[in-house]
Amino acid sequence: MIKRKGLRSAAVAIAAFSLIAGACGGGDDTATEETTAETTAETTAETTAALPGEGILACQVTDTGGVDDKGFNQISYKGMQDAEASLGVTIDLLESASDADYAPNLQNFADKGCNIIVTVGFLLGDATKAAAEANPDRNYAIVDFAFDPAIANARGLVFATDQPSFMAGYLAAAMTKTGVVSTFGGINIPPVSIFMDGYAKGVAYYNAQKGAKVKVLGWDTAKKDGTFAGNFNSLDDGKNIAKSQADEGADIIFPVAGPVGLGSAQFAKESGGKVKIIGVDVDMSISNPDAAEVYVASVLKNIDAAVLAAITDTVNGVKTSENYVGTLANGGVGVAFTAVPAGLQAEVEAIGKGIADGTIKI
Amino acid sequence: MNQVNQVAESLVLSAEQKKRARNVGFAYLGLAVITMLVFSRRPGDAGFRLTEGGALLTLPAQQIAWIFGLVFVGLGSAQLWRGFGKISNIVLALATAMFVMSFLSWATAGESFSLVGMLQDTVARSVPITLGALGGILCERSGVINIAIEGMLLAGAFTGAVGASLTNLWFGTVIAVLTGVLLAWILGVFSIKYRVDQVIVGFAINFFALGITSFLSFRVLVPNPDYNSLVPVMPISVPLLSKIPFIGQIFFVQTIFVYFSFAAVALLTWSMYRTRWGLRTRAAGEYPKAAGTLGVDVIKLRYRNLLIAGAVAGIGGAWWPIGTVGRFDQNITGGRGFIALAAVIFGRWHPVGAFSGALVFALAEAVRLKIGNFDTGIPSEFLLMAPYFVTLVVVAGFVGVSRAPKAAGQPYDEQ
Numbered sequence: 220m221i222k223r224k225g226l227r228s229a230a231v232a233i234a235a236f237s238l239i240a241g242a243c244g245g246g247d248d249t250a251t252e253e254t255t256a257e258t259t260a261e262t263t264a265e266t267t268a269a270l271p272g273e274g275i276l277a278c279q280v281t282d283t284g285g286v287d288d289k290g291f292n293q294i295s296y297k298g299m300q301d302a303e304a305s306l307g308v309t310i311d312l313l314e315s316a317s318d319a320d321y322a323p324n325l326q327n328f329a330d331k332g333c334n335i336i337v338t339v340g341f342l343l344g345d346a347t348k349a350a351a352e353a354n355p356d357r358n359y360a361i362v363d364f365a366f367d368p369a370i371a372n373a374r375g376l377v378f379a380t381d382q383p384s385f386m387a388g389y390l391a392a393a394m395t396k397t398g399v400v401s402t403f404g405g406i407n408i409p410p411v412s413i414f415m416d417g418y419a420k421g422v423a424y425y426n427a428q429k430g431a432k433v434k435v436l437g438w439d440t441a442k443k444d445g446t447f448a449g450n451f452n453s454l455d456d457g458k459n460i461a462k463s464q465a466d467e468g469a470d471i472i473f474p475v476a477g478p479v480g481l482g483s484a485q486f487a488k489e490s491g492g493k494v495k496i497i498g499v500d501v502d503m504s505i506s507n508p509d510a511a512e513v514y515v516a517s518v519l520k521n522i523d524a525a526v527l528a529a530i531t532d533t534v535n536g537v538k539t540s541e542n543y544v545g546t547l548a549n550g551g552v553g554v555a556f557t558a559v560p561a562g563l564q565a566e567v568e569a570i571g572k573g574i575a576d577g578t579i580k581i
Numbered sequence: 582m583n584q585v586n587q588v589a590e591s592l593v594l595s596a597e598q599k600k601r602a603r604n605v606g607f608a609y610l611g612l613a614v615i616t617m618l619v620f621s622r623r624p625g626d627a628g629f630r631l632t633e634g635g636a637l638l639t640l641p642a643q644q645i646a647w648i649f650g651l652v653f654v655g656l657g658s659a660q661l662w663r664g665f666g667k668i669s670n671i672v673l674a675l676a677t678a679m680f681v682m683s684f685l686s687w688a689t690a691g692e693s694f695s696l697v698g699m700l701q702d703t704v705a706r707s708v709p710i711t712l713g714a715l716g717g718i719l720c721e722r723s724g725v726i727n728i729a730i731e732g733m734l735l736a737g738a739f740t741g742a743v744g745a746s747l748t749n750l751w752f753g754t755v756i757a758v759l760t761g762v763l764l765a766w767i768l769g770v771f772s773i774k775y776r777v778d779q780v781i782v783g784f785a786i787n788f789f790a791l792g793i794t795s796f797l798s799f800r801v802l803v804p805n806p807d808y809n810s811l812v813p814v815m816p817i818s819v820p821l822l823s824k825i826p827f828i829g830q831i832f833f834v835q836t837i838f839v840y841f842s843f844a845a846v847a848l849l850t851w852s853m854y855r856t857r858w859g860l861r862t863r864a865a866g867e868y869p870k871a872a873g874t875l876g877v878d879v880i881k882l883r884y885r886n887l888l889i890a891g892a893v894a895g896i897g898g899a900w901w902p903i904g905t906v907g908r909f910d911q912n913i914t915g916g917r918g919f920i921a922l923a924a925v926i927f928g929r930w931h932p933v934g935a936f937s938g939a940l941v942f943a944l945a946e947a948v949r950l951k952i953g954n955f956d957t958g959i960p961s962e963f964l965l966m967a968p969y970f971v972t973l974v975v976v977a978g979f980v981g982v983s984r985a986p987k988a989a990g991q992p993y994d995e996q
Contacts, residue, residue, distance in 0.1 A: 285795065285911035287803040316795050316912065401954070407961050436954040446953030449965040453915040454906040456950075459702050463950045466630075466698035482906045489815065509810050509907070 270307025272534040277302055278311045278333035279526075280324045282340035284451040285314055288478040289507050290500040291522070295339040295362055298526025305527070306534050321346035329354045335533040337526055338362070341410045347373065358538060360529035362522055363410035369540040376525040378545040380410070381417030382574045383518045383554045384473075385581050386567050387497050388421020390516055390554075391471040392433040393563050394495075401436035401469035403446040403460045405476035412438075414475040414499065414518065415445060420581055424570075436464050448479045457482030465494050471515065473497040487513035495558075502555040511557075519553040521545060547575040602664045605673065609657030612680050617650035620687035627686035628693025631827050640682070642690035649683045677941075681948065688957045700831045703940060703947040704839060708904065709734055709914070710939035711842045712897030713921030715849055716761075718930055719890035722853065723883045724866040724988040728783025729768050730894055731918025732790030733761045737898020739794040742909035743802070745811045745902060753811070754899045761895025762888050764790065769887045773880060776992035787918070795911045802909065813907040814838070838896070838904035842936075845893060849932040862886060866986030869993045879993045897921075923972050930986060938975070945971040 279299050281292045299310045311333065313324040321343050328336050329350060335358040338347045344364040351359040351373035358372050365375035391400040402418050404411040415438040422435045437460075438445035446464075448456040461472050461483035470493060474480030480499060487494040488510045498504065498517030505511070525543050532539060545551015554571065556564050573579035621643050629638040656676055659665070665672045685694075713730040720727035737757035745753025764786055772779040802809040814836045823833040853859040861882055864872035869879045901913050920942050927941070928934025945968035952964060 283912065286799055287809075288910065314795060314799055314911075316791055403953070439956060442956075442958070444961050446950065447961045447965065450915055452910055452912045454908065454910055454913055455706070455901060456915075458906055459706060459947070460950050460953075462698065462702060463947070464954060466695035467954055478910045481908065481910070485813070485906050485908075508806075 270305075272302065272306030272308035272530070275306070275308040275335070275530075275534050276311065276331070276333045277308045277335050277337065277530050277533070278313070278328040278331070279337045279339065280321065280328065280343065281312070281314045282342050282451070283315055283317060284340075284477040286312065288451075289481060289503065290498075291477050291520075292339050293506070294501050294520075294522045295337070295526055298523035298530070299337070301523055301527045302530040306531065308530060308534065315343075318342065322349070325350040329357060333357060335360065335530055337529065339522075340364075341408050342406075358529075358533045360526070362525070365542050366540070371540050372538060374529065374540055375542040376522070376529060376545075377542055378410075378520050378522070378525075378552050379413075379547070380518065380520050380552050381413045381420070381581050382547045383520075383552045383571070384414045384417030385421035385424065385574065386554050386571050387473060387516060387518050388418040388423075388435075389425045389570055390421075390559060390563065390567050391418070391473065391497060392422040392425035392431065393429075393566070394515060394559070395433055395471050397468045397470045398432065399434045399436060399468035400471045400473070401446075401464040401467075402473040402475065403437045403448065403464070405448055405451045405479055407444065407447050411475050412443065412445075414473070416440060416443070417581060418473050418497075424579075434468075436467055436469050448476050451477040451479060454479060454482035454485070458486045461486040461494065461496075465490065469494070471495050471497065473499070473518075475499050481507060481510075484510040484513050498555075498557075502557070504555075504557040514557045516557050516559055517555045519555055521551055521553065525551060547571055602660060602669070605669070606657050606660035609653050609660055609676060612676065613650045613653035613657060616646050616653060616680065616683050620683045621646035621650070623687055623690040625691035627689045627691075629685070629696040630693055631697055632830065633695075633697065637693060638696070640686045642683075642686040645686045646683050649679045652679065681944070685948070688952050688959075689955050692955060694951060694955070697827060697830050699947045699951050700944075701834070702950075703944045704831055705835060705905070705943075706946060707936070707939040707943040708838050708842050709897040709900045709917050710921045710924055710942060711846065711936050712893050712900070713918050714924040714928065714935035714939055715845055715932060716890035716894035716897070717922055717925040718849070718853075718928075718932060718935060719862075719886045719893065720765075721925065721986055721989045722866045722930060723862045723886040724869055724879075724986060724991065724993065725768070725772055725883055725887060726779040726783065726990045727768065727887075727890060728780050728922065729764060729786035729790075729918075730921050731914060731916065732783075732787040733764050733891055733894035734898040734918045734921075735787075735794055735912070735914045736760045736764055736790040737895035738901040738913055739797065739898075739909050741895075741899035742811065742902035743808050745899075746808050750811070750814060750903050753903055754896060757899035757903075758892045758895040761891035761893070761898065763891070765887045765891025765894075766884075768891075769884050773883050773887075773992065779990055779992075791912060794909075798909065798911050809908050811902060811907050813903055813905055836904050838900045841896065846932045846936045853932065863986070865993075866988050869988050869991075873993070873995065880995065883993065894918075920972065926985075927972070927975055929984075938972075941975060942968055942972050 277299060279296060284292045286292045286296045302308050303310045315321055315324055325346055338361045341363045343361060347359055347361045351370045355372055360374050360376055362376045365377050366373055400422060402415045404415055419435045419438045419440045422433050425431060426433055446460060448460060457474055457476060457479035464472055472483055472494060474483045484496050484507060487496045495515045496513045498514045500520045502517045504514040525545055528543060570579060623642050625642055626639045627642050631638055713734055716730055717727050737760050740760040741753045741757030744756030768782055768786060771777045771782040816834050816836050819833040823829040861872060861877045865879045865882050873879050902909050924935045924938030927938035949964040949967050953961060
């Protein structure tokens with residue numbers, strides 16, 4: 220009996236251990252060491268002259284979408300890799316498996332002595348604010364969030380993505396064969412809905428200009444509400460929403476939901492060319508080669524450039540709380556054309572210029 | 582003695598049934614109020630498209646609301662007065678369908694939408710929940726609580742994606758099955774052999790699966806996109822059956838995973854109630870001592886059922902990469918395994934019941950995705966909550982008395 224009891228507590232201990240190991244899944248220590256080791260090896264091999272960023276540790280915490288989402292988190296991480304290559308900084312990454320991981324991940328990096336910590340996503344706003352206030356000697360930058368009131372050592376990296384989305388909406392309205400286009404989001408938060416809003420307004424602009432009656436499903440400009448998957452990880456939701464909207468006639472769909480949109484691309488692929496997708500954040504015809512043929516265009520949000528800019532400031536010893544705002548004018552956002560007729564492309568580019576110089580108001 | 586017990590049991594049950602009957606009666610009246618006060622507010626015809634081409638069923642939203650509302654009043658009164666006896670469940674199902682119809686007429690008044698497409702999605706989406714729930718039933722019927730369904734689904738999705746990307750879809754499915762079996766075996770070793778609390782082990786497995794698949798996804802799949810890229814199976818039209826108007830499109834133009842889940846429900850129902858294995862399984866879950874005394878090897882039986890459950894859940898996990906979206910992403914299952922647990926309880930540990938539970942949840946999800954495209958004034962956050970709310974209401978309210986196998990959660994001691 221005693222023996223059995225011993226076994227039992229051992230088993231409980233092992234179960235508890237696996238629970239803890241599971242909870243910290245993204246942040247495995249050996250993995251971090253490996254990354255660091257590789258980086259050091261690479262930098263010594265590649266560079267002869269010392270780069271300005273050597274000795275600087277730049278760290279990134281993702282949201283729950285994960286760094287392989289072929290979009291948002293992935294391009295943020297590319298900004299880190301660019302900084303590693305061009306500035307010689309050492310980089311490190313922690314992924315968040317759930318909302319509960321944000322604060323521990325940030326604490327982990329603060330303890331580790333990161334010079335700048337970049338958090339990816341609006342959802343990390345509160346956690347980043349708390350971490351920045353607790354660690355005034357470290358720099359923080361957060362994608363898609365602006366601090367109000369400002370925090371001396373933290374800055375927001377925000378993007379006027381309604382501008383390129385407006386262009387995409389116009390483009391979709393011009394290209395639809397059924398007269399119905401659609402969009403949907405991951406979660407109804409400002410950095411997601413701003414895309415959908417710009418898109419719907421772009422369609423409305425096309426209707427006003429050409430006297431057309433193209434209908435938008437999935438976003439109501441007046442009510443600021445629409446169709447949402449409710450998460451950023453269930454690809455099957457993305458496939459089902461796309462099917463649901465295609466059943467209502469939509470033939471060009473603009474998913475603003477990170478990897479969930481990959482499910483929509485799969486649906487478009489199976490539709491045999493009837494349904495097309497507009498990519499989001501990055502040029503998805505390149506980042507998602509499996510379904511490259513389903514994309515007509517992509518709305519670009521050049522987060523990598525913003526992340527690189529923030530790290531560059533830290534390397535140069537600049538400490539600022541000023542937000543970075545990416546626009547069509549400064550190249551922080553844009554549209555990548557994949558399968559758009561040349562004439563229409565010129566028309567849409569002209570609209571982009573109009574938005575940049577202020578002649579077209581969104 | 583036995584007869585006395587039976588009589589006593591039927592008395593207890595009838596008291597509980599009375600309470601339940603009363604609750605259901607009030608629920609009908611509640612539906613009547615909502616239908617007549619809310620759903621009658623919008624004029625216009627709602628068009629339900631019954632085929633992909635566009636055969637339209639047109640319902641006047643306001644009239645439908647009033648008519649169905651009155652029917653609900655009638656049903657509620659009849660239920661409170663004397664109940665429906667043997668046909669209560671059929672009446673309940675009909676009432677639910679009518680409520681959904683009047684809701685949809687209200688939501689889409691003045692427009693039309695594809696009813697057939699929505700129901701087709703419902704069936705497709707029920708697959709992982711159904712298979713997960715069958716995994717739960719197999720375990721719990723033999724006396725082991727299986728909280729780890731979510732972990733089995735997630736791990737199966739991961740290994741299924743990698744296996745299928747590297748070789749072919751069949752091999753991927755087999756690997757997913759083996760993964761489910763492995764996790765089930767771990768659950769078995771801890772909960773049957775070492776008698777650790779089954780709920781705790783289950784949760785540990787869930788977190789372990791989430792952590793390890795997220796970690797491997799980042800370390801292995803991101804640098805090697807080829808490991809996570811496959812062409813999923815396409816829907817197959819069943820000859821003849823798929824030609825049945827409306828129904829055929831919904832049930833018989835689906836992927837092989839859907840047909841497998843139909844078959845699994847039928848097979849498990851038959852074997853649970855018609856075979857020696859089923860009798861022994863139920864005995865081991867209700868009163869393992871008696872089963873043991875009569876020569877059933879309870880430990881072995883529980884292990885075997887657990888491993889079968891792992892295999893079924895593994896196929897449920899393979900549904901994500903192989904059956905629908907063609908790749909794995911972190912936490913792709915998104916808690917569907919926990920919904921499967923609810924479906925087990927909703928279905929009172931019966932395969933057909935669990936299948937209907939899965940359909941109810943999947944229908945609620947399909948409806949919310951559809952409604953988001955129409956101007957209803959319902960906030961999207963509320964719509965997101967709705968499927969879970971429906972599950973909660975159904976499990977807590979309508980199911981009422983649902984009795985778990987008596988020995989579920991208790992380790993078996995051979996002495």
